Amino acid sequence: MPTKSVPVLTLQGARTALAAAEQRAQEIGVPMNIAVVDNGLHLLAFARMDGAKITSIDIAINxxxxxxxxxxxxSVYKDAVWPGGPAFGINTSNGGRFTTIAGGVPVVQDGVVVGAVGCSTGTPPQDADVAGKGVEAVVKTFGTKAKL
Incomplete structure (x- = not known):
């Protein structure tokens, strides 16, 4: 068969992730830019909370x-992107969109990446925490398996 069907994150799933991420950002007191993409890397949902950094909009999406x-x-790139590291310079790939700062978390269903949540404005651990809460909400609501 020359084609294959794969699951994809829906708008409903993206809205679930967005709401949970916003809630977590409010809990920790850090307004965030929150982006949700599908497995084709297309933006499904986005929110810029009041007070989130304008310069972090593209960072969250990326x-x-x-x-x-x-x-x-x-976050997996933290130790690999320094000069001399095995992934040094990877941030220049994909038109400069490849991001090596924590805060982007994929959503996985049945071993297939169906989308991802990206957050930016806080510290890298805060961004990863907020994005992770968005992914966890999708997992809990729709029964997917997350790769956190």
Whole structure:
């Protein structure tokens, strides 16, 4: 068969992730830019909370893009991107959109990446925490298996 069907994150799933991420950002007191993309790396949902950094809009979108496209949390690059590291310079790939800062987390269903959540404005651990809560909400609501 020359084609294959794969699951994809829906708008309903994206809205679930967005709401949970916003709630977590409010709980920790850090307004965030929150982006949700599908497995084709296209933006499904986005929110810029009051007080979130304007310069973090593209960063949140690119964290989601990277997590979905590379099928891994953006935090995995922390130790590999320094000069001399095995992934040094990877941030210049994909038109400069590849992001190596924590805060992008893929959503996985049945072993397939169906989308991702990307957050930015806080510290990298805060961004990853908020994105992770968005992914967890999708997992809990729709029964997917998350790769956190």
């Amino acid at each position: 964290k989601a893009f990277t997590a979905a496209g590379h099928r891994a949390p953006t």
